[in-house]
Amino acid sequence: MIHSLILASPGSDSAELAAWWILAIAAVGAALGMIFTKRAVHCAVMLAVVMLILAAMYAMQGAPFLAFVQVIVYTGAVLMLFLFVMMIVGVSAADSIIETIRGQRLWAGLAGISLLVLLALVVGHAAIGAAAPSGPRNSSTNVEGLARLIFTTYVFPFEVTSALLITAAVGAMVLAHRERTGPKPTQRLLSRQRVAGGHPAPLPGPGTYAQHNAVDMPALLPDGSASRLSVSGVLANRAIEAERSGGRPAIAAEVLEPGEPADLDMPATVPTRGGDPPRRLPGGLPPEPPAPAANEEER
Amino acid sequence: MISPAHYVALAVILFVIGGVGVLIRRNALVVFMSVELMLNAVNLSFIAFARMHGQLDGQVIAFFVMVVAAAEVVVGLAILTSIFRARKSASVDDANLLKN
Numbered sequence: 001m002i003h004s005l006i007l008a009s010p011g012s013d014s015a016e017l018a019a020w021w022i023l024a025i026a027a028v029g030a031a032l033g034m035i036f037t038k039r040a041v042h043c044a045v046m047l048a049v050v051m052l053i054l055a056a057m058y059a060m061q062g063a064p065f066l067a068f069v070q071v072i073v074y075t076g077a078v079l080m081l082f083l084f085v086m087m088i089v090g091v092s093a094a095d096s097i098i099e100t101i102r103g104q105r106l107w108a109g110l111a112g113i114s115l116l117v118l119l120a121l122v123v124g125h126a127a128i129g130a131a132a133p134s135g136p137r138n139s140s141t142n143v144e145g146l147a148r149l150i151f152t153t154y155v156f157p158f159e160v161t162s163a164l165l166i167t168a169a170v171g172a173m174v175l176a177h178r179e180r181t182g183p184k185p186t187q188r189l190l191s192r193q194r195v196a197g198g199h200p201a202p203l204p205g206p207g208t209y210a211q212h213n214a215v216d217m218p219a220l221l222p223d224g225s226a227s228r229l230s231v232s233g234v235l236a237n238r239a240i241e242a243e244r245s246g247g248r249p250a251i252a253a254e255v256l257e258p259g260e261p262a263d264l265d266m267p268a269t270v271p272t273r274g275g276d277p278p279r280r281l282p283g284g285l286p287p288e289p290p291a292p293a294a295n296e297e298e299r
Numbered sequence: 300m301i302s303p304a305h306y307v308a309l310a311v312i313l314f315v316i317g318g319v320g321v322l323i324r325r326n327a328l329v330v331f332m333s334v335e336l337m338l339n340a341v342n343l344s345f346i347a348f349a350r351m352h353g354q355l356d357g358q359v360i361a362f363f364v365m366v367v368a369a370a371e372v373v374v375g376l377a378i379l380t381s382i383f384r385a386r387k388s389a390s391v392d393d394a395n396l397l398k399n
Contacts, residue, residue, distance in 0.1 A: 017301045024309045031313055031336060035320035040328050047332050050313070054339050057306065061350045063358050066342075066365075073365055078335065078372050085376045086328055089389045108322035116315040123311055128304040132353025145355045146362070154359050161366045168370035175377035178384070 016060060027053040044082050051075050065143045204230040306347035313340035325390045327379050331372065338368045 027050050034046035051074045059067035150158050185193075194200050204227050207219040216235040218226035228236075313336060320333030342361040349357025383389050 013301065017305075020301055020305055020309075024305075027309065028312055028316070031316040034336065035316060035324065035329075035333060040326055043329050043332055047336060050336060051339060054343055057309075057343060058346055061303075061306065061346050063346050063349070063361075066346060066358055066361055069362065069365060070339075070342075073369055074335070074339070078369060081372060081376060082328065082332065085380060088380055089328065089383045105323050108319055111322060112315050112319035115318055116311070119311045119315065123304075123307055128302065128307060129351055130302055131350050142355075142358075146358060149355050149359050150362070153356075154363075157363060161363060164367065164370050168373045172373045172377035175374070175381050 019060060020057075023053045023056055027057075040086050041083070044079055044086065047082075048075050048079050051079070063142060065146050199229075206230050206232075303347035303351040307344050310340045310344035310347065313337075313343070325392055327382075327389050327391050327394075330391060331375055331379070335368065335372070338364060 030046045030049040030053070034043045034050065037043050037046060051070060055067045055070040055075075058064075058070055204219045206215045207217040207226075207230060216231060218228065219230035221227050317333045317335075317337035317340060320336065321330050324330050324333065342364055345357045345361040345364070349355060349361075379389065382394055386393055388394075
């Protein structure tokens, strides 16, 4: 059904060309956006756009099976894995602008242009013929033909692939696993640390509904100043970052005292609500990230 | 049907964009994403050539590339999180213990 819809009939030449132009421009735009956007999450979204467009192009070229695999594996599994890891590794961390290697961007741009010229020359010289008359035809349908090839000619690489996937899964588990090196803290120890940490009571809640309708508004102390403990460190960092990049400083003005340099370590020693000893939370990172990449996508 | 050369040209452009992304970005996650973009571009050209030859072998190879890319992402991201745990940074510039 999809197959007959996708394998273009000979008359739909201009339609395919128009679709190609639209998709190609969108794909190149999204790819450029991906490498030039600052926030990693936006990069992931742009990459999802490129991958979906490529899936559509696979479908246009008579590869419906690969189009679906592209959507399921790449946009479904790989990009979600990227987003999971991004949540662990710190969403708030934008790329630094400072170049560690002098002129790196310039040279990278030159290398990119020369690679483009090289590839364009090679591809231009290659004799790329027209598409074969009826598209891939070893069999009645695309899926059937692929299955026949995978399970006959390519059956050994296919099996090796399964070994590779198992190895990758085990490797990811080993890499993401962390041994407990000290003894498990007891309740007595935790309560002692809590009292010794100087803040035995629970942390103050944010000033939601006191003045504003948002959790990033700090609670006010009796003397009218803002309580720094009442806002999550992640939100404070985001505000500082927004202020740095010229955006609107949502809460930074109230959380940070005026005149104070915006140091990223400001909310660093927040006693966590569990009563743990004060820990450093660099970049607003939760102290114990859950085991990350253990969820393999099964291919 | 339009010529496979169109698709190969697009694949070349996407590949170059991915390569430039690998070179200019510092966040290791974004570098990884650029590598994925390059792999996808190569897959596109595989499928275009499969169509040109009227055979399915190119599609099978693209399928294998996808599988290997999935395995690569899994291991790479696991390495990234363990580096992040040790160094508290996801920037490729900060993983410089072996320098000098």
